[in-house]
Amino acid sequence: MPYTDDSINHILQRTVDELSDTQRMAGLFHQHHDGDPLPSIPVLQEIIGLCRAVLLPGYYGQDRVNSATVHFHIGVEVERLFTLLTTQIEAGLCFGSDGADGATEQPCRHKAAELAAQLIAKLPEVRGTLATDVEAAYLGDPAAQNYGEVISCYPAIKALTCFRVAHELYQLDVPLIPRILTELAHSETGIDIHPGAQIGSHFTIDHGTGVVIGATCIIGHHVKLYQGVTLGAKSFPLDENGNPIKNIPRHPLLGDHVIVYSNATILGRVSIGSGAVIGANVWLTHDVEPGTVVQR
Amino acid sequence: MPYTDDSINHILQRTVDELSDTQRMAGLFHQHHDGDPLPSIPVLQEIIGLCRAVLLPGYYGQDRVNSATVHFHIGVEVERLFTLLTTQIEAGLCFGSDGADGATEQPCRHKAAELAAQLIAKLPEVRGTLATDVEAAYLGDPAAQNYGEVISCYPAIKALTCFRVAHELYQLDVPLIPRILTELAHSETGIDIHPGAQIGSHFTIDHGTGVVIGATCIIGHHVKLYQGVTLGAKSFPLDENGNPIKNIPRHPLLGDHVIVYSNATILGRVSIGSGAVIGANVWLTHDVEPGTVVQR
Amino acid sequence: MPYTDDSINHILQRTVDELSDTQRMAGLFHQHHDGDPLPSIPVLQEIIGLCRAVLLPGYYGQDRVNSATVHFHIGVEVERLFTLLTTQIEAGLCFGSDGADGATEQPCRHKAAELAAQLIAKLPEVRGTLATDVEAAYLGDPAAQNYGEVISCYPAIKALTCFRVAHELYQLDVPLIPRILTELAHSETGIDIHPGAQIGSHFTIDHGTGVVIGATCIIGHHVKLYQGVTLGAKSFPLDENGNPIKNIPRHPLLGDHVIVYSNATILGRVSIGSGAVIGANVWLTHDVEPGTVVQR
Amino acid sequence: MPYTDDSINHILQRTVDELSDTQRMAGLFHQHHDGDPLPSIPVLQEIIGLCRAVLLPGYYGQDRVNSATVHFHIGVEVERLFTLLTTQIEAGLCFGSDGADGATEQPCRHKAAELAAQLIAKLPEVRGTLATDVEAAYLGDPAAQNYGEVISCYPAIKALTCFRVAHELYQLDVPLIPRILTELAHSETGIDIHPGAQIGSHFTIDHGTGVVIGATCIIGHHVKLYQGVTLGAKSFPLDENGNPIKNIPRHPLLGDHVIVYSNATILGRVSIGSGAVIGANVWLTHDVEPGTVVQR
């Protein structure tokens, strides 16, 4: 029996009613209070763009910039970054408190502004670290022609500009926002670094698609990863209800000057000693002595 | 000999003529009839956004929403979803029929509207299933702070909102559109699920980059995959012309409560019994008994 | 002690000063000369869209097109492509010369226009090769319904439209731009092909996420790769300063009709003979005879 | 008593209910049938832009154009003009029939396409007439430097490109759309020409703000108006219900080579003979012999 226009309209209306039944939405419905800012993907993407423009002037951002005008540009960008970050951090404070665990946190525009200013105060240090990452990527890739190519193209630099900013927000206990930022980089580059990870200077990742770095990883200086490397958890203890216990150290520790080749998988709270080399496709769940080469 | 402006103009014109020679375009040229709607990536992205806004109100969509106004928002979104889906399904009916096999199908706005309404009527059920996926992701990840974080950030939820809608369209025999939808999710998340796959409730994927789930997979309830897992075909029979025979079951069957760790590869029409655990980087082309743990 | 508005303003201003100190920016600051065009991601994305519209008329591009009007559309698109390419190539000539190695190259609008015209003159040939890639993707995937689906959805076709154009620019010694183009495709598809690679006709990649093809690879005709395959470098000689020597052949050679299954890793300047089949998850650093099947 | 959040929400909801009461909307509510196109201001503005680009190539439109490529540009623009005009004419056929007089007209995509093609077939003639308008504006203004300035800047040319196209649509009995087009030009230029007016060649208007030309005006060749001139109706006969009778000739007739200076007002079905000059601020409700000068 063919559908009539009336029967189609009836279907649509009935479905709207079913979908609007808030009793049946469980945790899938987020109510907003008037005036609460919303976490906003386009705003967070603008924040990423502003961080890149401020940290790497002339490479990112839409404007020409030279040594006579760089001060003006950074001044305007930092002001806008402060404004946008404040709304998004406030949104995270409101939004993050909503959900399965019923926690509530007093949203607070002033607290959000404080946190935004604290993040911005960290940016010179973040730039210092990123400079070491750029150097590492340039020196580590025979195909790299110059710093400009590395900064403009390399997924590792895109992922690390996001991660290093998100990590500072994570350190400041800003909820939700750091995670959205690293997921945006994950979507852009295929590199998934949890904002809680601790990563030293001169860090680089070649190609990068499929790399996973877990929340409790601690990584030294001068470390290099290739595409497809997982630094993950092996298993995790459950509480009395059978749910995973949160916040337990469960990801690898990597020393300085470690190299992990493509598609290697390192699972659990294991230590990879400084100077160790882990071969491609290796599957590893135990400690490795400094300087060791582990091959498949 | 340097190029002159005239020689450049001559090159451009000659190339335009060569590129416009329809005799030499083979299957690479798609002619449109006047008035036919076109499959449109921006429209399909808006459709994905509307589905997410309707299924997960307050988490996706640009508007504030609360229990007093959720009915209005869903009403407007469902109406727009119906309008856009109708044009895209019609485009799929027109467009899908064009190509190497020469099949033709009568395009039909009314049929497209019927199919759009049937899809929409499935959305309450889709939301019910997605709720179980969100629960599974939350419970399965010690790093997840609350439902809000899971719904806002996790690639698995982004991929599954697309897949579960695309799968309903696939079940309705809508051509082309389901595949474009899952490819948009693939591009966004690195998770490639064919819309033909059948996937039970409480399904989750951790990190997700590089996951491939083939067209004829059948997956039970409470299954969890990690990044880089392939559920693929081993080989496929060829017809008398040496071309692959279409639509033959050729991908794995997974029971309930199966876990597959990162970068494992399961190929062919094999059965992985309920409760089985497949370790990271395992390569598997044979059946696995229920409850078995397969390690490298 | 809570932050006051004044102390926040003080923090912001001090940070702006620190971030604007050009003495401390090292290689992270790119100065622009007035009038120099800037490499622009949105413009390069439009260039990719124009190439796809010109090469695959009716499948890409926003306009309806039929045999009566295809000449007009291609004429307008080629003219715009020429204009945009000229600015971006000029930007590459300016920009690529800036960086760690201190090289300088005379920017030149006329040279950029010449190179843009030379690229455009190659497009008919590029279309011919892409037609073989489409055919290979269609014949190689039992799930493909018709050419339309392959051209509209398959990541391999998206990656190869970018790569084959970027490779022509690379052959013309255009700096930077080819690399940005292939990184845009990498971000969109998870397939990372260096523009320097040489790839024959009838090439296809299934699913594709995580594929890496290095700068000095040479790949024959009728080759098929699956997701997660790496064709990489094993190690590379260092110069007297411990830096990698640029431009040394260091990636695999693949003959005709080679198949490499998912997540296989082939490293170094090894030869994979025609007709060889490399199994999933294989790790390979030596030559393979023609016709050999290598399994894990 | 201060408002609470609850009382505000209560006000909003009650107002939504009142405003949604379709019984009380009288003629102020326009219902749409599914699939009917809507008259769209942005689309009509694009139509105006396309007409200007096609009629005055190189002056309007966003693209560079030269004699080698003008054919391509006009081909693409005419195709898009045809597509957009068809939807808007169809919308006019649907929409115009709705309202106080209860008339209904069968909407018809094919009829709309016919009318769009008929309009397009008139464009070469419209261009011929516009060329005389440009000449008249250039010759009549000592401040005009060249044709380029007249075509790019003069409000008269903007208003006449709209009017001359809208008049052709009016002649084809397209409802609503011609009127919206001339109102868009009215908003842009302050020149209000009813699409029903008949206007000869070499017509120009200096400055133009406040000019009104009524629906039944008939204007000869080589006529020039200044700002603030009204060619209006004096009064109009009422029918038995006291409503104005539609479509009665009620606006002035102007011969050839007439000049009307600023803010003059000519009302009613009067004849202004060829070569007459009407002075600034004159108020005129009677016939004027050819060659007469009427001063205040």
Added chain:
Amino acid sequence: MPYTDDSINHILQRTVDELSDTQRMAGLFHQHHDGDPLPSIPVLQEIIGLCRAVLLPGYYGQDRVNSATVHFHIGVEVERLFTLLTTQIEAGLCFGSDGADGATEQPCRHKAAELAAQLIAKLPEVRGTLATDVEAAYLGDPAAQNYGEVISCYPAIKALTCFRVAHELYQLDVPLIPRILTELAHSETGIDIHPGAQIGSHFTIDHGTGVVIGATCIIGHHVKLYQGVTLGAKSFPLDENGNPIKNIPRHPLLGDHVIVYSNATILGRVSIGSGAVIGANVWLTHDVEPGTVVQR
């Protein structure tokens, strides 16, 4: 002597310094406090669009709407209108207090929300009055084909939707915003109505360009104006400093059923009695008895 790049840069930098000298900016610089909303032209244009969509459903707004869905659309539009109005009223409260008179007013989000809700509560009444304006325009113009044309095209309706909303805000003592709203309508239509004017039902303006209605006008029911009519002030008393005294009644009073023809000028606190007719181009600075016809 030709300019060098250096001399140009020097000029630019010196000018920036001069322009940034806040000591010399007098009243031309508006400082913002962090977090204060800004009056925003794009937001106010969206507010106008929302008011039109809510008041005249199906004629304005981008969405299809029918009797089954009008409730949803108005619900969503009213919610968004409330949100946007609240920010703009708050901006008006902050912004309006800044300037030459040094007044300060406590900005207050809650007060802004109250005022926004009060404005919204007036909208049903505003719609009732607009319905009489539409009727008056339709009946008064022989060229009008139906209500749809009047509502979609007539500048009077565009100006009156803005004015009637702005007048309600003015009555609520909202600073600045009502004036910006009527200036947006002035720019769009050439009709300049001060939001303080009091205007009865069944009001219409034909063509409208150049109409000016002053802040203290009081206009009865069934009044009709033509283009170029000024209802202005003749002169105004000065205070001891020679500045005009604010808020003194100084514009005309018009009774019911008054008609004022094009370009007539009525100045000062004069009374135009009910039923009076003022001819085109008349200049009038004295009272007119009811029923009188005043001609030039």
Added chain:
Amino acid sequence: MPYTDDSINHILQRTVDELSDTQRMAGLFHQHHDGDPLPSIPVLQEIIGLCRAVLLPGYYGQDRVNSATVHFHIGVEVERLFTLLTTQIEAGLCFGSDGADGATEQPCRHKAAELAAQLIAKLPEVRGTLATDVEAAYLGDPAAQNYGEVISCYPAIKALTCFRVAHELYQLDVPLIPRILTELAHSETGIDIHPGAQIGSHFTIDHGTGVVIGATCIIGHHVKLYQGVTLGAKSFPLDENGNPIKNIPRHPLLGDHVIVYSNATILGRVSIGSGAVIGANVWLTHDVEPGTVVQR
């Protein structure tokens, strides 16, 4: 006989051919040379916005600004203004030379940059004059609440920001661009001031719709105009070919402290002495002694 699809296509193609015949385009076709910048309405609108933001910081522009950051904002805005102005002045130099008079002028990016810098160097003086205009508008209107309202809303200020900048460009002999700028203000406000007019300080226009100020007007200080005032040419001498002779003084001279009320028309090279008052609707073609009041 109904149209078929084929006959419609035939009509479209024939019309494209007719419209593309460059032989028949006369002066209506503007050919572009590759690489020439185009005058661009959107860019010129951005230029107007930048001038307003720089001249009236905090009132125009999208950004918050305060005394700590105003230097950054103006620095960035001046840099962008310089870049955009350079392209548009260059476009004017190319474009203005094309047309009826056959003149050619060597386009020159460097000359354009010089002229742009010279314009920018004038901006502090322009701001000084605008400050007197704002003061005049505020003091002259009893309805004005404060400077903020005047600067944000008054059409006179919008028109004068454009005019005063365009006049400086006109003084620098930049072709075409000054005229497009004042026409943009004409369209926005209904106030048409030729960029060649010379206007003193403390100038204001009330309401403004329909005001026309001709190219050779010279206006003193403290002058006030009302809506609809024309300062025009009476007639102009013709050359031997019957064409108007360009650049002859032909518009009124107004002394200081002159007031001209609404819709008054002053034509020809007449002198209106300081302190004169011209009444509404007056029509005037002779000199007026200082201090005289001219009434109708």
